[in-house]
Amino acid sequence: MNETQIPSRFLLKNTGENTNEDELARQKVFLERARLHAGELERLLGRTPTFCVVNFGCQANAKDSEKLAGVLRSAGFTGTESEGADFVIYNTCTVRDNADNHFFGRLGRASHFKKENPSMKIAVCGCMMQEQGNVDKIRKSYPYVDLIFGTHNLFRFPEYLCDVYEKDTGAFDIRGQKIIDIWDKTDRIVEDLPAERKYSFKAGVNIMFGCDNFCTYCIVPYVRGRERSRNASEILREVEALAADGVCEVMLLGQNVDSYGLDLIKKGEPSMSFPELLEAVAHVPGIERVRFMTPHPKDMSDDLIEVIRRNPNIARHIHLPLQSGSDRILKKMNRHYTKEQYIALAEKIRERIPDAAITTDIIAGFPGEEMCDVEDTLDVIRRVGFDNAYTFIYSIRRGTPAAKMEQIPEEQVKEGFDKILSAVQESARNRASILTGRTMRALVEEVNKQDPQYVSARLSNNIIVHIPGDESMIGKFYDVHLDTCKGFYFFGTVVR
DSSP states (O other): OEEESSOTTOSSOSSSOSOHHHHHHHHHHHHHHHHHHHHHHHHHHTSOOEEEEEEOSSHHHHHHHHHHHHHHHHHTOEEOSOTTSSEEEEEEOOSSHHHHHHHHHHHHHHHHHHHHOTTOEEEEEEGGGGSHHHHHHHHHHOTTOOEEEOSTTGGGHHHHHHHTTBOTTOSBOTTOEEEEEOOSOOOOOOOOSOOOOSOSSEEEEEOEEOOSOOOTTOOHHHHHOSOEEOOHHHHHHHHHHHHHTTOOEEEEEOTTGGGTTHHHHHTTOOOOOHHHHHHHHHTSTTOOEEEEEOOOTTTOOHHHHHHHHHOTTBOSEEEOOOBOSOHHHHHHHTOOOOHHHHHHHHHHHHHHOTTOEEEEEEEESOTTOOHHHHHHHHHHHHHHTOSEEEEEEOOOOTTSGGGGSOOOOHHHHHHHHHHHHHHHHHHHHHHHHTTTTOEEEEEEEEEOSSOTTEEEEEETTSOEEEEEOOGGGTTOEEEEEEEEEOSSEEEEEEOO
């Protein structure tokens, strides 16, 4: 295999000279060529070639994986859950160490599949690939990987799909090329390539990419880039198309949705604010529920709270990352709010939207954290009364400011984490239990994996309720009586 950083036959380089529309048209040409290569591969194999997309990480990664799957499906591959597929792609996450370790374990096992199927292609993309150390590690220790690309150039996947099945002449060649193409940044937003949604009735919609906050523990601004907002008219057209295709619930996705449109305004371009965009999406015919992920406490406005309050089809669930309840630690994290400011915001939400669930993220063991800081976090948990929380032990991310700070002993981290987890669980149980006996609207998402006589549905506040039913109910809303609280979920019955 010949290894190149960027194939020499690229018609247009990453100079910023071609528009998003030009790039989209260009990638569609490559997609047509990829279909021809898939046909050649089918003749070689004597069957339809298969693909598998393995996703790690957040909702943004899941949305990216849908795009990758959509391109492969459109090119003529058929999906499978087997990592022994003819084309397997790992979409990586680098937020925490355990995600890194899990990925490298899976990638190591992939070598056995490739020995059994020499025509197999292995690709790796996503946030981990924006860190040079990880790319170097794969080149050295996993030489059987055929394609590596990052977050900024995912839209060029149709082109890379051609590259791994051909030489410079453009003719099909199963030996292909080994491609490594990592961009440091981009201002491109190319969204209209094929996508394969996991669910027919709900979908994520990217409204912006990247982050400008630079929290000291977070790698996201370095691997996803600075904030880039999509044009509001493009977002609304996508939501309208989804509604026409039977989607009844959308989730608006951005690392910090509160900042939507600010980058466009700075460039002198007109833009809606996030509250305006959220309300416009809520008014799209056919969209019965709107969610969004994730706001930042320092930026959450009264206008946003009011928009949620007056639009009942906007989910009564606000995920508001706290990270720590200690002013000292919050300052070290570069979060730009205080403990009391966060509590005041939560109280305002509770007052104006009484049925809203507030969930959060909390990091235990941040550098320099002491037990008095943990006590401050526990105080916020008690005073806010979180409906749920994702609690994490701090994980060093190479290249972030916090990685250079003095770390604290593991036993101290565990003590703080256990206290926080216990308080969160108690709060979640208490908040859920008060809903027992109420009737609430729920969207059925899937057949219950433990008991197929039940289906699992999600309430507006994001709590799961299991109700008797079958797969014919999936994708439909029902009024559900919450019979029994099981701590973090319910068993209920449909109200006829």
